[in-house]
Amino acid sequence: MGTADRLVESTRELLWERGYTATSPRAIQERAGAGQGSMYHHFRGKPDLAAEAIRRTAAELRTAAEASLNGPGDAVERITAYLHRSRDVLKGCPIGRLAQDPGIVDDPVLREPLDTTFTWLRGRLAELLAEDVPAVDAGATAATIVATLQGGYVLARAAGSTEPFEQAVAGVLGLLSLATGKA
Template sequence: MYSSCVSTSDRLIESTRDLLWERGYVGTSPKAILERAEAGQGSMYHHFKGKHDLALAAIRRSAEELRAAAEEVLGGPGTPYERVAAYLRRERDVLRGCPIGRLTMDPDVVASDALRAPVDETLDWLRERIAGIVEEGREQGQFAPSLDGEEIAALVVSTVQGGYVLARASGSSAAFDTGVRGLLSLLAPRSDPPAP
């Protein structure tokens, strides 16, 4: 599964990320982490203080990757509308859900200030980044002057996270795609309707 050039620490973090996404905090046992990481007993405690410390490293890495993927399209070329559209339409494993958003439903993550912090910080960063793009679009006359950047940013993030929930419930990405198309039709400049 892992190449020999991947460090034990990285294998443990990546295995924990996958297990948190699949099973949540409680379902991610040290034994399951070690098995998936193909690591020997005691490896986790050699590199980390314990499961909580390892989970925190895994959540932070997931948060960093989410930010990098979002920034790639939000900071890319195009008008503000095109950048928001690129974020909404970027390739995702819709039926698997969001590795960060799913953690908000995990009672053990939410109950821990340390584990919840990177989740909250990432979602805050995303809303602020999108709000700035919406404000940029307003200043350029692309978005209606009545639009509030913070409100639209919250709507964009809610559409993505809610789209994951609807897609998983139905077993189809159609609900996610419908939500994205609906939001883009509301945001589209009159001269630039969204693509089908």
């Protein structure tokens, strides 16, 4: 891996472990085994490096979501597969957690990949719902599903247990199932 890639991967790790505000340029350089001159040769600074790190994380999250949402089955089966895919619940969502960091949400360039990711996800879920669950408002219900995931992480971290996440997911799937008349 080249130095630029090592710097980006180190930034991704540190964003996940400590968040943006608490990550110093020096910590990134140390983790990547790169000098200050090398970092500023490849990137304008910490915000520029973080923007690239967040874009990579967002792209991975989208690829993983697409694998479930483009899979076999009807809308509710695909959404169920997406909600049930394996997650490190107590660590939270690598994108959603960044929305709590004032250093991210106050910087339009850093906030943009978060907004784009969630907007895409809501749109994709709404397409599926519009096809197969005509009884619900597809756009609003898609927002509820994404919010249930993100809020499930918050409740799990508050509880120190995955139980609230699992209950929240079971609850929204139960409501969807009633809405499709399959209950």
